[in-house]
Amino acid sequence: MQHCYDYPRPAVTTDIVVFTLRNERLSVLLIRRARDPYAGYWALPGGFVEPDETLERGALRELQEETGLTQVYLEQLYTFGEPQRDPRGRVISVAYLALAPLEALQPVAASDAAALDWFEAEHLPEMAFDHRDILALARARLRAKLNYSTLAFKLLPETFTFHELQRVYEIVGEQELDKRNFRKFIRSLNVLQETGETRRNGAHKPALLYRLAGSAVIYHDRQGT
Amino acid sequence: MQHCYDYPRPAVTTDIVVFTLRNERLSVLLIRRARDPYAGYWALPGGFVEPDETLERGALRELQEETGLTQVYLEQLYTFGEPQRDPRGRVISVAYLALAPLEALQPVAASDAAALDWFEAEHLPEMAFDHRDILALARARLRAKLNYSTLAFKLLPETFTFHELQRVYEIVGEQELDKRNFRKFIRSLNVLQETGETRRNGAHKPALLYRLAGSAVIYHDRQGT
DNA sequence: ACAAAAGTGTTCTCGATACACCCATGC
């Protein structure tokens, strides 16, 4: 069945940049394209928006279908609409930024593993369409928002140590931070709850575990550096 | 002639929030809708994206066609895609934020004056679709960006006095600022050029006129408060 | 006892804020 309109319409897709921390590296989930155009290249997960879903629902659905992921934090990034960005015709893509702790992302193994992989943001493969640009923007946005929001917590599981949180800021921000200043900074945000639990890692003093108070991303004005 | 596709496609439009300062008030340009849906309501200028133009070009073209405006600063704001936002069917709108000094906007008079008007951001009429939400977001974005960019200058003509610049920050930020601190703040950005000219306004000391060095919006980290 | 990570305070610098007076002009 064909769908006909009086004027030409672009196709609308979502593309999702899923970031997580893996082996102490900022990493992105990519899918290897089996078909032309760009067969063999790697691409962001995503796909066409359906008639009755919001853009955000569409992004979540595609992510679920293509990667098995669910339970990720999602926010709109930017809309890419260069007429020539897809050789098949006019495709406008609403890009989303997604964040999740690696633990929440094990379902990745449930999908076709050959076609799905994590890549370090510093070592990207050849990418399809303008996906490298989208990724670069997502990374810049994430980095910028660390400094005035609690976005970093979305890369951690529900409970975490102070050191793990600091590593998020260090890895994403690409600079080492002073332990005492960092703790002072985080405490000044008043968003941490002690869980009372501790975690033993090795032959060391056990670390206190914390939890974020509330699940909303909070915006503040201080710098996290 | 009909355009047919294998899957249904949404229509894609741009909507433009044009801000300017008028009578010391932040104001928006709106168009009165002649036809249903929302006949008689006011709406943001905008319209369908054509097959061979970028989203930004489409926004500029619609602005030109509907309001006669050209030479505005434009940046992408957000993409609105609720399935029910337009009663005629699925319409996804890429919203743009536009800024310009009132002087650059006189062409407004060239259009159908009955259907076009400026409204104070504080006193909006009944608006069509989700345009009130779009406008609210645009305003929040503008206000936030004042504090870490040179966006405010886009609301001023090429040359301006220090006091005019301060008024932009005060009106958009909705708070009065100290004259000396404000000058110190602006100077620390190192983006001002003296023109050497002065402007006489009334029975007062003439004010020095400045110009922004370069036309690009610059991002900084200091606060403008 | 020692190796390794957890945890804690103080000092300094610099940007943000508060605040009051003289200057140039038109009438």
Added chain:
DNA sequence: GCATGGGTGTATCGAGAACACTTTTGT
């Protein structure tokens, strides 16, 4: 000469940055 807006400097406060040692645990 006076009313009006244009223009300038200093003192205080607080956040950001630099910096070193003690504590707890496993082996």
